[in-house]
Amino acid sequence: MRYRTHYNASLLSGAPDVLTIDGWHLQYLAFASRERDGRAPVLLLGGAFQSFRSFAREVDELLRAHPVILLDLPSQGGNAQLAAELSLEQLADLIAGFVEQLQLPALMPIGLSYGSALAALFAARHPQHCARLLLSGIAAFGRPGARRLLEEGLELLDEGRMSEFAQGAVTNLLNPLHLQDTGIAPVFRKALLRQIQRLTPIEIERYRQNSLRLLAFKGFARHPLCPTLVLAGEHDHFTQPWEHARFAASCPRAELALIHQADHLAQFERHDACAALYQPFLAGHRLPLRAAGSTRVPREHWLTLEKRSEPRRAPLQRQALLRHASGQQWPVELDELGFFGGHLHGDLPTDLPQRGWHLHQPGLAPLALLPLRRDAQGLAFVFALTEAEASLALAERIHPAQLPAVACA
Template sequence: MKRHETFQELTACQYGGFSYDCRTRVHPEPAFAPIVLVAGAFQHKDGWGRLEQALAETTTVVTVDLPGWGGADLLPAGYDLAFLARALDHVLDAAGHHEVHVFGGSYGGAVAFRFAQLYPERVLSLALMGTAARITEPMRSRLLHTVALLRAGRYAEFAQYSTRLLTCQDQSAPVARAAAVRRILHAVFAGITQDHAQKYIEHTLRLLRQDLHAPDPLMDVPVLLGTGEHDDFTTPAECRSVAGHCTDARFTLLRHADHAVHLEVPDQLADLLLRFFTDQPLDGLEYCHPVQYYGTVPTINLAGGTGMLISS
C-alpha cells in the first residue's frame, strides 16, 4: 500500500461550559469520508496506536477527548449520553467534518450510538466493538466495586481488579498478545491520577444511571456490531443484542481477542472497519466469525397488508 504523509490539526472548543478538543489526522488524498474514533472510559485521543495508524493510511482520522476524557474538563455524572453526543456534534462542526463514519469502542460505543441517533444525517455508517445493550448484573456490581476501590484510594487493588475484569481469565483461550495487553492495562490503571480517577468515577456513575441505548428512534444507518470471541466483560450476547435497536445491523466476533480488540488484533480490526465503511463484503474473512445480519425488511403477506421480517 502506498504510504502518504499526514499532518495533524487540533480543534479546541467549549460546549455547555466544558472545554475539550479533537485531533484530525489529515490524509492528503482520502479514499472516503473521515473516520471518527470515540474512545472507551480509560482511553484518550492520542491512545489508539496501531489501529489509528492503519486507518490513517487510507483516509482522514479524527480522535476526540470529549468532556470527561483525557485532558478535557471533568464532566459530572448528571450529564447524560445525549449531552456527550451533542458535544461530539459541536466539535466535529468546529473541525469542519460534516459527514463521517464513526467507530465507538466499549463506553465510547454508547456515546457513538447516541450521536448517530440524534444526528443520522451526518453518520454514514456506525461500528461498535465491546458495547453492550445495557448494564446488567454482574457487570453493575463489578463496576460499582471499581468505584468503591477508587473512592477508598486503593489504587493498587483497583489496577489488579480492573485488569482482570477487562481480560479473559481462561488461560487456555488463545488471545493474541494476552500477556502484553495485561501489562499495558495494568500500567494504565496503576498509574491513574486523582483527576482521571474522578473522571472514571463520573463515567461509571453516568452509565449506571441510564440506559446505554435510548429505545427511540431506531438506528437507521448501517451498523457493524462485534467484540472479541473471548470477551467475558461485554459478552458476545450482550453486544449482539444492540441489533434490536437497529434496522440494518451485522454482527461478528473477532478471533483471538477479548474486550481490548484494538490492542490485541488492531490490524484485523482496521481491515474489518475499512471494509465495512467502504461497503465491501464482510463474509468469509478468516480473522472473524461468520457475519450475522439483522434488520427489518417490509414483506407482503397473503392476507394483504404488510409485515416485518427479522433476518439473521
C-alpha cells in the first residue's frame, strides 16, 4: 500500500483509487504520515446516504496516530457499481480481498449503520485481518418493526412516492422526539430530507439493493473475536441500544458505551463524545467507566436494557377506526399508543393485508399503520410516519409541548 501523505478535506471529494477484484470495483482513499506505513490502519465504512466527505473530521483526527483508509464497496457511498447478486457476507469477503491484494496489516474497522454490518462480518469471517473493531448503529438483526419499515420504504420507492419515503427515512435516522437533546438543527434535517427526496435512479437502486441485503441477512454464524467497542446512541429508536448490547454480549472481548443525547447518527451529533472513545480504544487503552458525553455499560447489564424506545400508555381517547385502502373499516380500541406504534384490538379480518391501513382517531389526521404481530390479545403495529403533518399532530398529542414544530417538517 502506498499512502497519500498530504491530506486535506478537499481530497475526499476527488477521484478515488480503484482496486478490482473478480470484476468488482473497490474505491478507496488511503492517507498516512508517510508513503509506506506498517502500522495497523483504521478503515472507515459508512452507512446509507454517507460519502467520504462525511468523515472529514474523523480522518483529520485519526491521522495523528494511524493510517486511515476510506473504502466504498460496490453500491456503497460514492461507488456507482451495482451489485444485486452480492450478499453482505460476500461484500465482507471483498474487504478481506482488499487487505490481501494490497498486503495490508490487520485493520481496525470503524463501521457505522449499514457499514457496521459489513465491518462486523469482516471481523468475524476473517479474524486474521482484523486487529480491533468499532461499531455504531448496528443494523443487522432484523427487529420486526425495523424490518417492516425497511420493507415499506422499498414499496414506496417502487411506487415513486419519494416524499413519503424521504419522510420515513429521516424519521428513522433522526428521532423526532429528541431533536432538542441531540441538537439537530432544523436546517440539517431539511437538507437531509431534500437530499433523500432528490435521489437519482441509480442511487435509488443502490439503496434498494443494500436494503434487500439487510433484509436477507440471517444473522451471525459467528462473532468477532478481536477487541470490539460498540457505541449506541441513547435515543436511537431505529437500531436500539438493547440491540447493540445483544451483539456486544456475543463478542468475548467487547465493550459497550452509551452516547448521551444522541440517536442513530451519534458520531455526527456527538462527535466529541465519540472521538474521545476512538483514540484510547484504538490504542489499546482501557476505557473509563464514564467519559464526557458517554457511559460505559457494565457487561452484567447488557441483556437487561429496556427494549422499548418510548413508553406506551393507554390513550385518553381509546376508540378509533382502522380503515383499509379497499374502503373497508373496523372499529377498534387502543390499548397502548406511542409515537412509533402501539397495540389495539378489534374484530379484524383473519387474513390481514400488510399495507394500505390508516388509523383514524378523533382530532388527528389519519396515520399510516403497518401491522406487526397478531395474537389473541390483539394487534401490535408500527406507524410508517411518512406524512409530516399527521406525525407532528400525533407527537403533540402524546408528548405535548416537547416536540419542536420542525421535527416532522
